[in-house]
Amino acid sequence: MRWLWIDKFLEFRSGEFAKAVKNVSMAEDQLRDHFPGYPVMPSSLIIEGMAQTGGILAGEAQDFKNMVVLAKLSRVDLTDIALPGDQLTYETKIVELRDEGSVVEAKAFVNGRPLATAEIAFGHVDRSAGSELLNNRYESYRQDMMHVLGVPQRTAT
Numbered sequence: 001m002r003w004l005w006i007d008k009f010l011e012f013r014s015g016e017f018a019k020a021v022k023n024v025s026m027a028e029d030q031l032r033d034h035f036p037g038y039p040v041m042p043s044s045l046i047i048e049g050m051a052q053t054g055g056i057l058a059g060e061a062q063d064f065k066n067m068v069v070l071a072k073l074s075r076v077d078l079t080d081i082a083l084p085g086d087q088l089t090y091e092t093k094i095v096e097l098r099d100e101g102s103v104v105e106a107k108a109f110v111n112g113r114p115l116a117t118a119e120i121a122f123g124h125v126d127r128s129a130g131s132e133l134l135n136n137r138y139e140s141y142r143q144d145m146m147h148v149l150g151v152p153q154r155t156a157t
Contacts, residue, residue, distance in 0.1 A: 005049035006090060008150055015061035017093045020053045026084035041082035046108055046116055047073065054092035054104035054120050056145055061097055066124035067138050071101065074119040082110045092120075100124055 011019040024031070024041050031039040051070050059068040082088055089109040096103040101123050108116040127135050 003048075004052065004145075005045050006052055009053075010089075012057070012060075015057075015094060015097065017091070018053050018057040019092075020049070020090045022049050022088040022090070024082050024084055024086045024088060031084060039084055041086075041088070043078050043116075046078070046082065046088065047076060047118060049088060050090050050092065050106035050108055050116065050118055051120050053090040054094075054106050055122055057092055057094060058097060058102040058104065058122050058124075059142070060146075061094065061102075062099075062124070064142050065127070066099070067127055067134075068102070069123045069125055070120065071123040072121040074103075074121060076116065076118040078116045080110055080113060080115045082115065086110050088115065095119075098124075 006020040006022050009018060009020045011017065026039060030042055030045060034040060034042050055068045055070065059066075087110070089112070090106065091109075092104045092106045094102060095105050101121060103119065103121050106116075106118045106120055107114070127138065
């Protein structure tokens with residue numbers, strides 16, 4: 001099972017910047033249990049949404065030649081909460097991009113208000129180092145993300 005914490009991209013500048021949204025819905029299982037009687041989007045999933053936005057940006061910048069793996073949260077600051085009915089907006093920009101890894105600055109907003117900031121580091125793992133099953137799952141995930149989320153095909157600038 002895949003957990004996608006973004007619904008679509010609003011803006012995508014290859015190798016530079018991505019802006020995505022997530023609509024928080026009471027239909028999501030995690031809100032039933034966190035917290036009973038007062039559903040709140042778990043902070044860890046907000047961070048995961050920022051990481052998915054930044055990871056797709058970093059992976060696409062290098063034509064997904066490597067698997068992009070969350071390596072480190074260097075800094076995370078949360079200043080608000082998200083409730084059912086809210087819309088989260090994630091903005092990420094690449095700070096550093098190398099073959100072996102990348103760093104993005106990420107911001108999250110809830111209904112336009114600041115919600116969180118983070119510096120997120122990713123490791124780029126050579127796809128040949130993984131098993132065939134892992135590579136097939138990664139490729140399937142990559143294709144789904146590019147198609148479902150409407151990430152445009154990379155164009156030369």
